[in-house]
Structures are given as structure tokens and as C-alpha cells.
Amino acid sequence: MRFTILTLFPEFFQGPLTCAQMARAREAGILEVDLVNPRDFSTSRHSHVDDRPYGGGPGMVMSADPLARALASVEGPDCKPGRKPGRKIVLAPSGRPLTQALARELAQEEALTLVCGRYEGIDERLIEAEGLEPIGVGEAVLNGGEAAALCLVEAVARLLPGFMGKEESGEDESFSAGLLEYPHYTRPDVYAGREVPETLRGGSHAAIARWRRQASLRRTLERRPELLREAPLDGSDLNFLRGLPRPPALGRSLFLCLLHHPVLDKAGKTATVSLTNLDIHDMCRVSRTYELGGVLFVTPLDDQRELGQRLLDHWTEGAGGRANPDRAQALRLGRMAASLDEAVGWVTGETGLAPRIVATCARTGYRPARGRKERMIAFSPPGLVRGWLEREPVLLVLGTGHGLAPEVLSRADAVLTPVRGFAAYNHLPVRAAAAILADRLLGDAG
Numbered sequence: 001m002r003f004t005i006l007t008l009f010p011e012f013f014q015g016p017l018t019c020a021q022m023a024r025a026r027e028a029g030i031l032e033v034d035l036v037n038p039r040d041f042s043t044s045r046h047s048h049v050d051d052r053p054y055g056g057g058p059g060m061v062m063s064a065d066p067l068a069r070a071l072a073s074v075e076g077p078d079c080k081p082g083r084k085p086g087r088k089i090v091l092a093p094s095g096r097p098l099t100q101a102l103a104r105e106l107a108q109e110e111a112l113t114l115v116c117g118r119y120e121g122i123d124e125r126l127i128e129a130e131g132l133e134p135i136g137v138g139e140a141v142l143n144g145g146e147a148a149a150l151c152l153v154e155a156v157a158r159l160l161p162g163f164m165g166k167e168e169s170g171e172d173e174s175f176s177a178g179l180l181e182y183p184h185y186t187r188p189d190v191y192a193g194r195e196v197p198e199t200l201r202g203g204s205h206a207a208i209a210r211w212r213r214q215a216s217l218r219r220t221l222e223r224r225p226e227l228l229r230e231a232p233l234d235g236s237d238l239n240f241l242r243g244l245p246r247p248p249a250l251g252r253s254l255f256l257c258l259l260h261h262p263v264l265d266k267a268g269k270t271a272t273v274s275l276t277n278l279d280i281h282d283m284c285r286v287s288r289t290y291e292l293g294g295v296l297f298v299t300p301l302d303d304q305r306e307l308g309q310r311l312l313d314h315w316t317e318g319a320g321g322r323a324n325p326d327r328a329q330a331l332r333l334g335r336m337a338a339s340l341d342e343a344v345g346w347v348t349g350e351t352g353l354a355p356r357i358v359a360t361c362a363r364t365g366y367r368p369a370r371g372r373k374e375r376m377i378a379f380s381p382p383g384l385v386r387g388w389l390e391r392e393p394v395l396l397v398l399g400t401g402h403g404l405a406p407e408v409l410s411r412a413d414a415v416l417t418p419v420r421g422f423a424a425y426n427h428l429p430v431r432a433a434a435a436i437l438a439d440r441l442l443g444d445a446g
């Protein structure tokens with residue numbers, strides 16, 4: 001495979017390309033690397049390759065022309081015989097993330113051309129006109145594209161036939177099956193008081209394979225839980241994951257609170273909305289599924305609270321609960337309360353700490369008080385609430401009707417970023433929102 005790297009610092013590659021497997025692979029003809037310096041294609045008197053940015057601001061921008069001429073030398077009529085540019089890539093922090101799957105895809109190519117940026121980056125028109133594919137390595141900004149290009153070259157090169165000693169050694173690695181790799185051990189049996197796991201010392205291939213799969217799953221859950229969303233998992237993987245403690249008491253510190261007052265009606269006036277059986281069942285079931293501390297249904301109306309309590313009693317202690325014990329487990333998490341203050345007091349009594357109040361909102365602006373100018377709501381990301389959950393209880397307040405009244409939003413410690421649907425239709429049922437938000441706060445993607 002041929003890599004052509006456009007770089008203002010060809011010397012950067014001297015060490016990495018001339019040692020260990022990279023050197024051997026180049027000697028064996030498995031890969032070739034050509035370095036092209038855009039400065040050699042500058043037509044300015046002082047070989048300039050950059051200029052000041054339009055719109056002002058610090059730093060310089062790499063000019064299009066020298067890069068275009070350098071690219072033409074790789075693919076144009078004057079290019080060296082046998083030199084093919086292949087897919088043309090620009091290294092950029094804003095690019096498609098370099099993953100094992102992308103490395104595997106690129107390893108199928110005969111040639112790749114990599115353009116390394118420097119300074120503030122490259123004139124965007126060059127990237128568009130040349131059809132360069134932006135690829136980034138990690139969510140951190142480097143001085144230039146050279147280190148990123150090296151990452152890409154190594155990740156791709158080691159997948160080429162003959163690069164690695166044993167053809168199969170890339171198969172079990174991190175990300176290959178959508179999971180992180182299991183830990184490795186070598187002699188001695190005991191190091192720093194730690195023993196090599198018993199199973200790995202035994203001879204059963206099946207037991208070792210199972211141990212490794214489970215270690216992979218556990219490590220992925222601990223370090224990169226979001227990968228589990230896409231990883232191909234079978235039933236035994238899911239059973240194993242279900243049995244693992246997942247994040248210790250985080251869920252139990254989260255309480256849902258469904259307010260039926262004060263909420264807004266269609267006309268934007270403060271109103272009281274009726275309880276629904278559906279909300280009670282489904283929010284309790286969400287709470288049980290994510291192992292939450294409980295769910296409070298708040299209404300100031302005595303008869304509505306009595307109705308709610310009758311429903312809860314029927315499905316826990318009554319005939320409903322006897323007929324459907326699974327439902328009873330969920331509904332046991334439900335409580336009726338007369339006000340948000342009473343809900344806060346109940347959580348404080350249960351946990352010994354006053355909860356943070358986190359409001360939810362489907363709208364993106366609100367009027368805090370009559371006659372005052374409309375203000376945009378400042379939303380907080382789930383990460384902030386997750387941080388609170390590690391130390392203190394959180395009462396996640398959801399509204400019925402047309403959403404929580406401004407006084408509830410103003411009182412909250414944070415308003416969670418709304419669930420962003422794709423249509424202008426903004427009527428997600430509150431129990432669906434509760435499930436999505438519980439998953440954002442506690443699920444694998446968080």
C-alpha cells in the first residue's frame with residue numbers, strides 16, 4: 001500500500017517510519033511512504049505557504065495554492081509513474097473519528113494521500129475543491145496533522161497482510177468486535193501480590209474464551225459504556241452485563257416527580273391538569289427498570305390524590321398486585337404528594353439530604369413573569385446532573401399540560417437540555433420523555 005503524506009515537516013516522520021515493524025514492513029514492500037512538502041510548491045519569493053485569516057483572529061491559515069500544486073504532483077499528468085493518490089484525506093480535529101472500523105475500511109485501498117494541516121488549519125475551499133475527507137484522531141487538538149497522520153498510517157498498516165507476525169493477532173483487539181479488549185497477563189504467576197486469574201492458568205479453551213469475553217464486557221461497561229449500544233451482543237453477554245453492578249447507587253439517588261400543578265395550559269396560563277393512569281403505570285415501570293429511588297405524582301386536588309392512591313393500592317396490595325406481581329414491584333415506587341415542597345420533603349426524609357431540583361422543558365424560551373421580557377432558558381447537559389447524582393439525590397421534575405410553570409423552572413437548580421426530536425411536532429408524551437431522560441442520565445450511552 002502506498003501512503004503519500006503532504007507535510008510541511010517531512011523530518012517529523014523520520015524516526016517512526018524507520019524503526020520496528022514500520023521499518024520491516026517498508027523493507028518487505030508491504031507499504032511505501034512518500035513525503036511531499038507543499039513548501040516546495042510555493043511560488044512566493046519567501047516560499048510562503050500561509051496567510052492571515054479572513055474575518056480576523058489569531059494564527060495563520062494554510063493557503064490553497066501550494067497544497068493544490070502539491071496534490072497535482074501526486075495525481076496530475078506530471079506525477080511520478082505508478083504513483084496513485086487513492087482516497088485523499090485531510091487530518092482535522094473536526095473530522096470523522098478514526099476508529100478500528102474506519103482503519104479496516106482504509107486498509108482495503110491501494111493508496112492513500114494524507115494532507116497534514118498546520119497553524120489554524122487549511123483554507124476550506126481547498127478541502128472542498130479537492131474532495132478531501134476530513135479524519136480526526138481523538139477529541140484533542142494537536143499542533144499539526146503529522147502526529148494524527150502517523151496514527152492513521154500505523155492503524156491501517158498493521159491491518160495489511162504480512163504486517164503482523166501472526167495473521168490473526170489483530171482479531172481479538174480492542175474495538176474489533178465493538179468492545180474493549182480483555183486484560184493480558186504473563187509470567188510470573190504472582191506480581192506485587194496479585195495473582196493471574198485462575199481460569200487463565202487452567203487449560204480449558206472454552207473457559208478461557210468465556211473469561212476473556214466477560215472481562216471485555218466488564219471493561220467496556222466500566223470505561224466506554226457507550227460502545228455497548230452498537231456492539232453485537234448475544235443473550236449470554238446481556239445476562240452477564242445485567243448481573244454487573246451498574247453504576248453503584250446512581251439510579252437510587254434519582255427520583256421522578258410528575259407535576260399536575262403548577263403547569264401551563266394551552267393559553268399559557270397556570271393550571272391544574274388531571275392525573276392519568278397511563279402516566280402512573282409507565283413512570284413507575286421506568287423507575288423500576290432503571291432502579292430509581294421512586295416517583296412522586298403531585299396534585300393539590302384531594303380527590304385526584306385519592307384516585308391516584310387507589311390505583312397504586314390496587315396494583316400493589318390489591319387484586320391487581322396479586323395478579324401481576326411484576327407490576328406491583330414497579331407501582332410500589334409510586335407516591336402521591338400535594339405539592340412540589342411535599343415531594344422535596346419526602347425525598348429528604350428518604351435520603352437524609354435535600355434533593356437538587358432538576359426541571360425539564362420541551363420549550364426553548366419562557367416568560368418568567370408578566371410584563372417582563374422573554375428570556376431564553378439556560379439548559380444544563382445530563383453530565384452535570386450525573387455528577388450531582390454521585391453525591392446527592394436529584395428530583396427530576398416533569399410537567400403535564402403544556403409544561404412546567406415558569407415559577408418551577410426559576411426555582412430549579414438546573415433545567416435539563418430538552419429531548420430534541422426531528423420534527424416541528426413537539427408533543428412527546430411525558431412518560432416517554434421520562435424514559436429517555438432516565439436513559440440519558442443512567443444508561444450505557446451516558
Ligand SMILES: C[S@@+](CC[C@H](N)C(=O)[O-])C[C@H]1O[C@@H](n2cnc3c(N)ncnc32)[C@H](O)[C@@H]1O
Pocket residue numbers: 090091092093094115116117118119120121122135136137138139140141142143144145146148
Ligand atoms: C492547531 S491545529 C488547528 C485546529 C483548528 N483550529 C481547530 O480548532 O479545529 C493544526 C492542524 O493540526 C491537525 N490536527 C490537530 N488536531 C488534530 C486531531 N485531533 N486530529 C487530526 N488532525 C489534527 C489538523 O491538520 C489541523 O489543521
